Each structure stands twice: as C-alpha cells, then as structure tokens.
Amino acid sequence: MDLSYGKDYEAFRAETRAFLKNHADKHPSQNRYDGFTKSSRAWQKTLIAHGYAARTIPKDYGGFGAEPDILKSRIIAEEFVKAGAPMGFQNQGISMLVPTLLELGTEEQKKRYIPPTIKGEMVWCQGYSEPNAGSDLAGLQTRGVEDGDDFVINGQKIWTSTAQIADMMFCLVRTEPDAPKHAGISYILIPMTTPGLDVRPLTTMTGRPEFNEVFFTDVRVPKKNLVGRRGEGWFVANATLKHERGMLGNPNISENRLAGVVRLMEEETEDGARVMENPVFRDRLAALQGRVMAMRYHGMRLLTHSIKGTDPGVAGMIVKLQGCELNHQLAALAIDVMGEMGVLYEDSPHIRADGSWQWSFMYDLGLIIGGGTAQIQKNIIAERGLGLPRGDKEPVPVRAAAR
Amino acid sequence: MEFALSETQYMLQESVKGALSRRASLEALRAMTDTGEGRDALEASLKELALSALIPPEEAGGAGLGLLEAALVQQSLGSHAAPFSFAARSVLTPLAVMEAGTQAQKAEWLPKIAEGEMRGALALSEKSGAREDAKITEKNGRLNGRALFVMEAEDATHILTASQDGRLFLAPKNQKTVKIAGLKTIDGTRSFAECLFENAEAEPLSGENARGRSLALILSAARILESADMLGASETLLHMAVDYAKVRKQFGKLIGSFQAVKHLCAEMVAELEPARALLWFAAHDFGENPDAAPLNGCIVKAHMADVARMVSRKATEVHGGMGFAQESGVHFFFKRIGVSIQCLGGPAYLRGEAARMQGWA
Numbered sequence: 001m002d003l004s005y006g007k008d009y010e011a012f013r014a015e016t017r018a019f020l021k022n023h024a025d026k027h028p029s030q031n032r033y034d035g036f037t038k039s040s041r042a043w044q045k046t047l048i049a050h051g052y053a054a055r056t057i058p059k060d061y062g063g064f065g066a067e068p069d070i071l072k073s074r075i076i077a078e079e080f081v082k083a084g085a086p087m088g089f090q091n092q093g094i095s096m097l098v099p100t101l102l103e104l105g106t107e108e109q110k111k112r113y114i115p116p117t118i119k120g121e122m123v124w125c126q127g128y129s130e131p132n133a134g135s136d137l138a139g140l141q142t143r144g145v146e147d148g149d150d151f152v153i154n155g156q157k158i159w160t161s162t163a164q165i166a167d168m169m170f171c172l173v174r175t176e177p178d179a180p181k182h183a184g185i186s187y188i189l190i191p192m193t194t195p196g197l198d199v200r201p202l203t204t205m206t207g208r209p210e211f212n213e214v215f216f217t218d219v220r221v222p223k224k225n226l227v228g229r230r231g232e233g234w235f236v237a238n239a240t241l242k243h244e245r246g247m248l249g250n251p252n253i254s255e256n257r258l259a260g261v262v263r264l265m266e267e268e269t270e271d272g273a274r275v276m277e278n279p280v281f282r283d284r285l286a287a288l289q290g291r292v293m294a295m296r297y298h299g300m301r302l303l304t305h306s307i308k309g310t311d312p313g314v315a316g317m318i319v320k321l322q323g324c325e326l327n328h329q330l331a332a333l334a335i336d337v338m339g340e341m342g343v344l345y346e347d348s349p350h351i352r353a354d355g356s357w358q359w360s361f362m363y364d365l366g367l368i369i370g371g372g373t374a375q376i377q378k379n380i381i382a383e384r385g386l387g388l389p390r391g392d393k394e395p396v397p398v399r400a401a402a403r
Numbered sequence: 404m405e406f407a408l409s410e411t412q413y414m415l416q417e418s419v420k421g422a423l424s425r426r427a428s429l430e431a432l433r434a435m436t437d438t439g440e441g442r443d444a445l446e447a448s449l450k451e452l453a454l455s456a457l458i459p460p461e462e463a464g465g466a467g468l469g470l471l472e473a474a475l476v477q478q479s480l481g482s483h484a485a486p487f488s489f490a491a492r493s494v495l496t497p498l499a500v501m502e503a504g505t506q507a508q509k510a511e512w513l514p515k516i517a518e519g520e521m522r523g524a525l526a527l528s529e530k531s532g533a534r535e536d537a538k539i540t541e542k543n544g545r546l547n548g549r550a551l552f553v554m555e556a557e558d559a560t561h562i563l564t565a566s567q568d569g570r571l572f573l574a575p576k577n578q579k580t581v582k583i584a585g586l587k588t589i590d591g592t593r594s595f596a597e598c599l600f601e602n603a604e605a606e607p608l609s610g611e612n613a614r615g616r617s618l619a620l621i622l623s624a625a626r627i628l629e630s631a632d633m634l635g636a637s638e639t640l641l642h643m644a645v646d647y648a649k650v651r652k653q654f655g656k657l658i659g660s661f662q663a664v665k666h667l668c669a670e671m672v673a674e675l676e677p678a679r680a681l682l683w684f685a686a687h688d689f690g691e692n693p694d695a696a697p698l699n700g701c702i703v704k705a706h707m708a709d710v711a712r713m714v715s716r717k718a719t720e721v722h723g724g725m726g727f728a729q730e731s732g733v734h735f736f737f738k739r740i741g742v743s744i745q746c747l748g749g750p751a752y753l754r755g756e757a758a759r760m761q762g763w764a
Contacts, residue, residue: 001405001406001407001408001409001412001471001683001687002404002405002406003404003406003684003687003688003691004404005404006404009404071404262763265763276763276764277764279755279758279764282754282755282758282763282764283751283754283755283758285758285763286702286705286754286755286757286758286763287705287706287709287750287754289702289757290681290702290703290705290706290709290754291677291706293681293684293702293706294677294678294680294681294706295677297406297677297680297681297683297684298676298677298680298681300404300406300680300684301406301407301680301683303404303406304404304405304406304407305407307404307405308407314672314676315676318672318673318676318677321669321673322673322674322677375662375666377669378662378665378666378669378670378673379662379665379666379669381668381669381672381673382659382665382666382668382669383665385669385672386645386668386669386672387645387649388645388648388649388659388660388664388665388668389649389657389659389660390660391660392656392660393660394657395649395657395659
C-alpha cells in the first residue's frame with residue numbers, strides 16, 4: 001500500500017501548480033455550468049495548449065496528444081479544484097461524444113467534429129431520454145425512417161440540457177421497428193438548424209431553464225451522420241454512458257463542499273453565536289466528514305484498479321449512487337446552517353455565496369435522478385454486483401472482482 | 404500509488420479465514436458460546452498462525468507487521484464472530500510496550516508477548532467516556548480505582564490501563580489487590596469484565612514517549628481494530644442476506660427478485676465498500692503518520708459504527724422472521740456489532756472528539 005504519487009508525478013503536480021499560479025488572474029471565475037463565452041473559449045485554448053484540457057485527444061484532431069495517464073489526469077483535477085480555477089470544458093460533447101467518436105466514429109466524423117468540439121466552438125446536446133423512455137431508455141420511440149440517402153426523424157426528446165445553444169445533437173433513434181428493443185436503435189448526429197426541429201425550454205425547480213424538450217417533425221438527416229452501424233446505437237451509447245457515470249461522482253467536489261460547509265459554520269451566527277459552537281451541527285458535520293473521507297479512499301481504490309486495468313467488481317458500481325447523495329447532503333447541511341438565510345434566492349438582499357448552496361441543493365436532486373435514478377442504480381448494484389435475480393430469472397453468478 | 408492489499412496481506416487474511424471456517428462455523432460458534440466446547444480447538448488452530456507474534460519486532464521473535472495487517476486479522480475474526488482474544492493481547496499490549504516502554508521493558512516483555520506467555524487485557528474504557536465515575540489513579544506506584552468494560556481479561560496475565568493523568572501501566576492480573584468480575588453483554592462471543600484495583604502493583608510504561616501521545620495512539624489503534632471487527636461482521640451479514648435472498652421463495656418467487664429486497668442489499672454494499680477503503684486508509688496511515696492517528700481513529704470508528712448498525716438491521720430484515728430467530732445465526736453478528744459500536748466510544752462521543760481535535764469545538 002503506497003499513497004504517494006512518486007517523484008515524477010509530484011514534479012508534474014508542481015508544474016501544474018506553477019501554471020495555475022501564473023494564470024491566476026487570466027481565467028474566468030468558476031462556471032456554474034458551461035457558458036460558451038469568449039473568455040471561457042480563450043481559457044480552453046490556453047488549457048489545450050498546455051495539456052490541461054483535451055489532454056489525450058490526438059493532435060490530428062486538435063488535442064494535446066498526450067498518452068492517457070490516469071494519475072496525471074487526477075492531479076490536474078485535484079490542483080484545479082484546489083486553486084478554484086475552472087477545468088477545461090466538461091460538457092456532454094467533450095465528455096461523451098468525443099470519446100465515442102474516437103472509439104467508433106469514421107475518420108471523416110473525427111476530423112469534422114472533434115476539433116471544433118474541444119475548442120468549445122461546436123456545442124452538443126444529448127438526445128437520449130424521452131417522455132416515455134427514462135429509466136427504461138431502450139424503450140425509446142423516436143422513429144427514423146430511411147428515405148433515399150437520408151433518415152427522416154419524427155418524435156420527441158426531453159431533458160436535453162444545452163439544446164437551446166447547441167449546434168449539434170447526438171441522438172438515439174429507432175430505425176428498425178421490428179427488431180428486438182435493444183437492437184433497433186441507431187446513433188445519429190443531427191444539426192440543430194435542421195428544419196422541423198423545435199426546441200422548447202424546460203424550467204426546473206431551480207427556476208432556470210436547465211433542460212429542454214426537443215420535437216422532431218420530418219427532420220431529414222443524411223445517413224453518413226450515423227455513428228457505428230445501423231441498429232447498433234445501443235452499443236454505441238453504452239460506450240458513452242460509462243463516461244457519464246464516472247463523471248457524476250467526482251470526490252473532489254465533495255471535499256471542496258465539505259471545506260465550504262466548515263467555513264460557513266465558522267462564519268454564520270445564530271443568536272450571536274457561531275454555528276460551529278452548536279454541538280448538533282458539529283455532529284452532522286463530523287458525520288459527513290467521515291462519509292467524504294470514505295468516498296475519497298474508495299476513489300483511490302478504484303483509481304488503483306484503473307491503473308492496473310483490473311475489475312473492481314461491485315465496488316465500481318456504487319460511485320454515482322453514493323457520490324450524488326453525499327453532495328446533496330452536504331448542500332442540505334449548508335442550508336440548515338444558514339437557516340432562513342438559506343432560503344433566500346437569486347438577487348435577494350442578505351444572500352450568501354450568490355445562492356449557490358440553494359441552487360446545488362435543488363440541482364443535486366436532478367443529478368440523483370438523472371443519468372440513471374438512484375433506484376435504477378440500486379437495481380444494477382443488486383443484480384450485476386450481488387447477483388440477485390432479474391425478474392423471474394434464476395440468479396446469475398457474479399463476476400469475481402479483482403482484489 | 405497503489406491503494407490495495409498486497410499479496411502477502413491478502414494471504415494473511417485468507418489463512419485466518421481458513422482456520423476460522425474449519426473451527427468457527429455457525430454450528431461451532433453455537434457450541435462455543437453455549438458450553439465452551441470447541442474453544443480449545445479454535446485456540447489450537449489459531450495458535451499455529453502465531454498471531455501473538457504479528458506485531459512484536461523481529462529481534463523479539465515477532466513478525467514486525469503493522470496495524471493494517473492486524474486490522475485484516477481482526478476483520479477475519481469479526482467475519483466469523485470468533486470468540487478469540489486478539490486485539491488487546493496481540494496488538495494493543497505490544498504496541499503500548501513498543502511505543503511507551505523503556506528499553507528494558509521492551510527487551511523483557513516483547514519476546515514473552517510474541518510467545519503468547521504474556522497476555523494483556525485492555526482497561527481503557529474510562530478514556531472514552533467514563534461511566535459511573537469509574538477511574539484509575541496512581542499513587543506511589545500503586546493503582547487504585549475501578550475500570551469497566553475491560554476487554555479480554557479472561558485468560559490474561561496483565562492488564563493494560565492508564566491513570567487519570569494519561570500514563571500507561573501494565574498491572575499483573577494475579578494479585579490479591581486486583582479483583583475481576585465478569586460482565587455479561589448482549590454478545591456472547593467476546594469477554595468483558597470490570598476490574599477493581601486496590602493499591603495494586605503496576606509497572607508504568609515510562610519510556611521516552613510516555614505521556615498523552617502514547618495513550619492517544621493506543622486508543623486510536625483500538626478503535627481501528629473495533630472498526631475492522633465491525634467491517635468483518637457486516638460483510639458476513641451482507642453475504643448471509645444475499646445468499647438467503649437467492650434461495651427463499653414467497654409468492655412463488657425468489658425474494659431477491661423483489662426490488663424492496665434488492666434495494667436493501669444494494670444499500671448495504673454501497674455503504675460497506677467505501678467504509679472498507681476508509682478502514683484500509685486509517686490502519687495503513689497509523690504507522691506512516693502517527694500525528695493524524697487519533698483523529699483518524701475517531702472518524703473511522705464513528706463512520707463504521709453507523710454503517711455496521713445499518714447493515715446489521717437491514718440484513719436481519721432481509722431474513723424476515725428467521726433473522727430474528729437464533730436459528731439463522733444472524734444474531735451473533737448483530738449483537739457483536741452492537742457491542743463494538745459502543746466500545747471505546749460510541750459514534751456521538753467520537754464525533755465530539757473529532758470536532759475537538761480539529762479545533763471546531
């Protein structure tokens with residue numbers, strides 16, 4: 001057991017810190033969600049040039065072209081979070097579409113889409129969920145019918161974040177209606193300016209239009225926009241979903257939030273006493289500290305598996321469930337610490353930290369539900385991780401985890 | 404960077420589990436806790452593994468291993484609810500001597516500890532929230548007072564305790580001035596006693612690191628070991644629940660196909676896996692970074708106590724009525740966890756300590 005990163009990696013960390021120190025006043029403030037402003041694009045360009053964004057994307061497609069190195073990526077994430085500097089863009093185009101194209105796209109698709117995407121010049125949205133296909137995603141009904149060199153698409157998508165600013169959508173469409181449910185889906189890239197495509201904002205409980213509904217009426221898309229083969233879209237999409245689930249449980253976020261709650265408890269007063277002096281709050285804080293630490297070292301254990309290329313088994317399936325819940329609980333504690341001040345919102349007088357805790361508290365619930373609800377996660381853990389039976393089928397043996 | 408058990412650590416844990424699965428099956432456990440039958444066989448079987456020599460250094464005839472290895476052994480003992488004295492006798496006593504003893508004390512005692520001739524019980528409950536005004540005081544080299552919840556006093560030769568001012572002492576058990584009475588807890592797999600010291604002889608551990616730091620380290624190690632025991636017991640409960648859900652039928656279906664049951668099992672494993680990582684860290688870091696050990700000991704035990712209580716409850720519920728009946732064996736682990744949660748500081752006490760150590764309070 002060795003928790004040190006070693007000399008070479010510590011040198012890389014020092015290099016990263018030096019970069020962040022030199023650029024402390026040259027980056028936009030932390031983005032709550034990716035706005036594609038001029039200053040954020042300029043920051044992205046600097047990050048790519050220095051290998052802090054699009055690090056492993058080949059140079060041919062506009063990336064930095066480094067060999068994948070999990071520890072270096074982790075060091076970058078750790079140091080950026082510590083410095084309060086925004087990381088490279090982490091929208092769905094970069095985190096989900098680009099890896100998919102690299103794995104399964106044609107050369108033409110890679111050349112055409114990857115360079116503008118990583119620069120933030122081409123914005124993507126994800127067209128997966130439908131009103132009747134949420135947790136049961138493979139039940140999606142948006143239809144694509146072959147017509148000459150095109151598919152003609154009709155149907156509806158929902159929970160499409162950034163659709164209002166997106167240039168392109170990567171979309172799951174049922175192209176083989178007679179095939180079994182998982183085998184009839186294709187993965188298609190759709191320009192958002194295509195006639196017949198209508199985007200309507202969906203306002204969430206946070207009060208912001210954080211998602212959209214997208215309606216398709218005879219939307220015509222050329223067949224060359226297919227990624228992978230026809231009918232294999234489920235396989236293509238799963239190649240990207242694993243990237244999303246990994247992203248949703250970043251332990252650095254929890255550690256930062258914990259530090260934020262500690263500061264808040266030192267600063268906020270109730271009846272003239274610091275909240276930190278209240279033992280009930282201290283107990284809640286210390287309990288969450290234990291959970292944050294457990295997730296931190298759990299992450300280290302999974303990191304070790306990634307480096308060795310071994311299967312962590314059920315331990316690898318719980319991060320989304322536990323991580324999202326933990327972040328939500330941290331926000332809940334922060335709100336309780338603020339009391340009535342914790343329900344002020346937007347431009348109200350007396351508001352703390354721009355209302356970011358209030359926003360997180362609500363938005364986190366969206367994250368607990370999105371990307372596979374907590375209940376679906378528990379089914380996956382029980383069935384694939386513990387080998388409990390699916391439906392009426394007999395239990396299946398669980399693959400043994402590597403140590 | 405490698406946060407995983409080594410091959411040797413894994414083999415150590417497997418060898419203990421191997422011995423236990425032969426000698427401490429559920430049936431054997433029933434006999435051992437009812438009549439004591441089979442305890443000698445278990446002792447003999449584990450003696451072959453020379454667990455008493457795990458911690459003492461090589462020059463004392465030991466293996467010189469660390470707290471992580473000790474925690475892995477304790478986890479295995481917990482996973483079988485084994486009625487076997489290990490933590491106080493084979494880990495905390497040698498650690499106390501190594502940490503706080505003089506050269507002469509180390510030279511004299513560590514080989515005896517490694518051999519299993521000298522066996523310490525742990526009387527530090529008063530340093531984790533004293534009850535009924537129990538306390539030990541020292542005057543002119545003699546100990547007076549009462550210690551409650553003394554661990555592993557049965558079959559011990561010495562008692563490791565601390566005076567009010569935080570100095571560690573080893574008192575021989577067999578003297579007229581030490582009176583011991585057994586305490587009966589809900590759990591029949593571990594022994595607890597109360598000790599009355601009436602001007603008892605005791606040797607102070609008076610090496611260089613003698614004062615508060617040594618006591619804090621021993622308490623931390625003890626809490627990490629309790630956490631390891633809870634982890635082992637919780638893992639067994641999870642496995643029992645999952646196995647039961649795969650064979651028990653109701654409404655013509657395996658109960659494990661019902662989401663209500665699946666979710667109970669998923670919740671257990673989702674809490675247990677990160678808790679395991681936290682335990683590995685606390686036990687590993689104990690030897691690397693002793694300054695952080697007292698805080699880590701509080702955090703890991705408070706967290707593990709929460710997790711183990713949740714697991715012991717949900718695993719029982721998955722078993723339905725059978726979980727409540729002794730026939731299933733669930734009760735051994737439920738009750739062993741119940742004791743560990745309170746032992747050497749319950750979660751609320753430990754979180755209070757953690758807050759204090761971080762300057763929050």
